[in-house]
Amino acid sequence: MTADIFIQVLVSGLLIGLIYALVAVGLTLIFGVMDIVNFAHGEFLMLGMYASFWAFALFAIDPIVALPLTALLLFAVGVIVYQTVIRRILKAPMLSQIFATFGLMILLRGLAQFFWKPDHRLIPHSLVSGNIALGPVQFGLPQFVAALGAVGVTGALWMFLHRTRLGTALEATAIDREAATLMGIDGQKMFALAWGIGAACAGLAGGLIATFFPIFPEVGSNFILIAFVVVVLGGFGSVTGAFLAGIIVGLIEVLGGFLIGPEYKTAIVLSLLLVVLLVRPRGLLGKA
């Protein structure tokens, strides 16, 4: 493998890894705050992609321009999902919690299939298209913009969690729910906020990749598993961990696909999950 190809592979891996990080950040945030895994997280991403698609198809709004709208819409979806379903199962047995978000996953997929048909759709001629060449290394402009957006959003989320009162309250709830409640933090509000932000992150990831990734009802299933690997590798509930792990998973996926064969890239990433569980179950930055 020559140095040029190696760098090319690294760049591709980094670009996709940052997207994985953005999807996983929302998942790990929800888990960290309330110990619930959102099986429907990939479907939030799917909704984000369709929001971009319809903004483009109906109103000719470019996916990149529509991003704030996508984020708002998905934030609302997240809060609605919390208020209608999740709030009722907070104290329910774990099985019910799994079934609830799992049912949500199937429901959203089914609705997407019913209303928008199972066809693969593409957004042609987005504002961002074409390739960039940096010396010998080439990459697509849509991928580059998406990765940049992912860094921006993850960074903004980090700032929000660590530099604002509301964010700190959210972090506090994640660390110790009871203590936070005693400090006057409204747990219910924080949970709703976590779902809103989590869904918005997934939706933004969807909007960012809508410029170069086919859009179809089951697209979320590709991402939820990888996001799960990222969450495990990064350490449950750790936003910073998820960010680092996203990049690592992206690199391993592209590098593994290059060395062993592209048809195995997903299998390689998923095997990484088992390796982490065996070697370091708490992940990179997880609490012991």
Add this chain to the structure above:
Amino acid sequence: MTTGTTLSRKAPISRKAMGTGALLALAAVLPLAITEPSQQNFLILILMGAQMGVAWNIVGGYAGQVSLGHAVFYGIGAYTSTMLLTTLGLTPWIGALAGGLLAALFALAMGWPCFRLKGHYFAMATIAVAEIMQILVTNSDFLEGAVGLYLPMDRGGWGWLIFLSKLPYYYIILGLLVLTVLVSWAIERSHIGYYFRAIKDEPEAARALGVSLTRYKLIALSVSAFLTAMGGSFYAQKEMFIDPGSVFAGTISIKIALIAILGGVGRLTGPVLGAVILITIEEYSRTLFGSTGSGTDMIIYAAMIILVAVFSPSGVLGLLGDLRRHLPGAKPAAVKTEKMEVRP
């Protein structure tokens, strides 16, 4: 199917046995009344679904370890019996047993790392394992990859479990369902069943009392895997063709879990009820909306699962029990709804 809700474990065995016997007799003569092949096929699909669901229930219901990757066992069963038949000319009677054993071994191997995860995360890890397996089989030349395997057309009869008529398949899957229910029933009544429930309800207390959590979880998963794989072998015999998309797909895993969840987890008859509901919805939405069902079947049962999760963790069976209790003049329910509370 309703017998299980009204009878408690302490009910006289004769009443329970009579109900079961009546149900079995009904199941045995049903295809003699319903002779239309497509309708017989519908009955077979229900029995197949019920068998999967009862097998899943052993690990997902009794032991409370939700697997969303059971297609991996189904696929191993289908591929093992079919490969043994096509390459070695081995009868599926032995092939299905071999498939079951292989699936059970696989369950032990995958359970080892995956049972380090609790609850939600175990479920996710099982999806990952099934996905890895589907990719490996799809890319395996030995297993004919994405092309799939055809069963030999030149053989037939009970020795090879290949038939032109639907009727023998009906009785085979009925037999397999009865076997699966019996295993499940035996576990429910044995000390292993109590350990399973202890692991589900009070894992810390169970551990403190010296119950090895991992050991019993592994037992639950491998027994469930064995029976699921037998169902996979049956699928191959019935369809005469398998490929990764038809036996290893994520949709199979989802269906297996859905059947048990809908009907009611942790109850012997829950998955049977779940299969009747789910397969009926699936078939009707297909006739109404075309081959894919346009997602309507998914919408209907997703809505049902969410309602079940929010209002009645014990499934439709639990809902029926609740209704009965609330009917005016009803006798107090004999079965206390099993609690599935898990301490954080």
